[in-house]
Amino acid sequence: MLEFKKITDFPRGTIYDILQDAYSYDARNKEIWENNWKETDDFFYDNPEIAEKYGLVSCIDGEAIGFVTWDPRKRPEYVEIGHNGIREKYKRQGYGHRQLEEAIRRIKEYEGLKRIIVCTNSKLAALKNYESVGFQLYDRKPNGTESAYSGDYLYYEIVLRP
Numbered sequence: 001m002l003e004f005k006k007i008t009d010f011p012r013g014t015i016y017d018i019l020q021d022a023y024s025y026d027a028r029n030k031e032i033w034e035n036n037w038k039e040t041d042d043f044f045y046d047n048p049e050i051a052e053k054y055g056l057v058s059c060i061d062g063e064a065i066g067f068v069t070w071d072p073r074k075r076p077e078y079v080e081i082g083h084n085g086i087r088e089k090y091k092r093q094g095y096g097h098r099q100l101e102e103a104i105r106r107i108k109e110y111e112g113l114k115r116i117i118v119c120t121n122s123k124l125a126a127l128k129n130y131e132s133v134g135f136q137l138y139d140r141k142p143n144g145t146e147s148a149y150s151g152d153y154l155y156y157e158i159v160l161r162p
Contacts, residue, residue, distance in 0.1 A: 002095060003059045004102050007044050007051040010064050014057065015083070016041040018067055022085030032147050040083055044069070056106070058086070058099045065090045068103045072110065078157075079107045081118035084126065096129050104133060108160065116158040122151030130156050 007015065019037040023029035044051040055069035066086035072079045081103065086096040107116050118135060120126045121143065131137075135156035143152050 001060070002098055004056045004099075005059055005064075007055045007057055007067065007069075008048045010057055012045040013041060014064050015044060015067055018064060018087060019083060019085050021087045022066070022091075024088055026149075028147075028149060040069075055082075056099070056102060058095060058102075060090070060095075066095060066099050068099055070103060070107055070116075072107075075110055076112040076114055078115040078117050079110065079113060081116065084118075091125075096126075097132055100129055100133050104158070112161070114159070114161045116160070118156050120154050120156070121147070122154050124150055127154055127156075134158050 016037045019033070019040070020030060023033065044055060054072060055067060057064045058066040058068075066084075068084040069082040070079050071082055074080065081100075084096075084100060084103075086099065104116060107113070116135075118130055120130060122140070135158055137154060138157050139155035141153045141155075143150065
């Protein structure tokens with residue numbers, strides 16, 4: 001059974017480990033993003049008061065299989081989904097969808113919030129997950145960085161209030 005727990009219920013390194021596993025299908029991901037993954041892990045474990053409010057870990061039988069974080073600093077205009085990943089062996093089983101639904105449910109509790117936004121890449125499977133929970137594409141920009149192999153930048157939103 002899928003459960004959602006606090007990031008701080010798990011040891012430092014959990015976020016990094018999930019990201020490393022979730023993106024293991026292409027070695028270039030680790031080469032490009034490993035420092036970001038470590039910084040993200042450090043940030044949430046160095047700031048437990050933020051970790052407890054702005055993220056969650058998805059678990060099956062106590063095992064951390066995925067996580068999602070969000071940044072609320074631009075409220076009430078928008079909240080932005082940050083990292084969102086599921087371990088490779090748990091992909092394509094609906095866990096990522098349920099994880100994202102839970103994050104959206106929690107984010108919608110912010111009073112007066114106008115939008116939830118996220119940026120992903122056009123060649124990643126994640127875009128289907130975002131669309132499946134109601135995100136609509138509102139912008140697309142070319143990716144001229146070292147991660148261009150992952151496709152253009154796609155900007156999605158859920159409009160809650162105009």
